[in-house]
Amino acid sequence: MEATLYILRCANGSYYTGLTRKDLASRVSEHQQGTFDGYTARHLPVFLVFSQAFDRISDAIAAERQVKGWRRDKKEALIRGEFELLPILSKRGAKGMRQL
Structure with missing residues (x-):
């Protein structure tokens, strides 16, 4: 697995779409802890509601861009x-x- 596309549901009901090359559980934990200042840090807690693994990073990036536009x-x-x-x-x- 090269990368994972994921969708988080934030406390305000909005969705955050992201991409990670690291372990998905670790990345979700970073969001949950507000490790990086950004959208999810201001809308805690977050919940993982979708994920899909991709063998190629280019495919994962394309999927992320597509889903973000939906x-x-x-x-x-x-x-x-x-x-x-x-x-x-x-x-x-x-x-x-x-x-x-």
């Missing part, structure tokens, strides 16, 4: 493992399609 409903479908909804939620005007 709306909340699409991120939540990914978190729930409802992969079949991702193309539907990619279409224009697909907001609020939770009833599917």
Whole structure:
């Protein structure tokens, strides 16, 4: 494994998408402890809600950039493992399609 994409749910309900090349548990612990001043340090506690390992760092970086650009409903479908909804939620005007 070269890198891991992860999503954290912050105390305020927002999502933080990140990438690590180190052990995922260690990275999440750093977020939880507020080790680095940043978004998650101001929105503690955080909870790991999704992760995906990649063999190539370039693939992980591409996935992180993609997910960071998604709306909340699409991120939540990914978190729930409802992969079949991702193309539907990619279409224009697909907001609020939770009833599917």
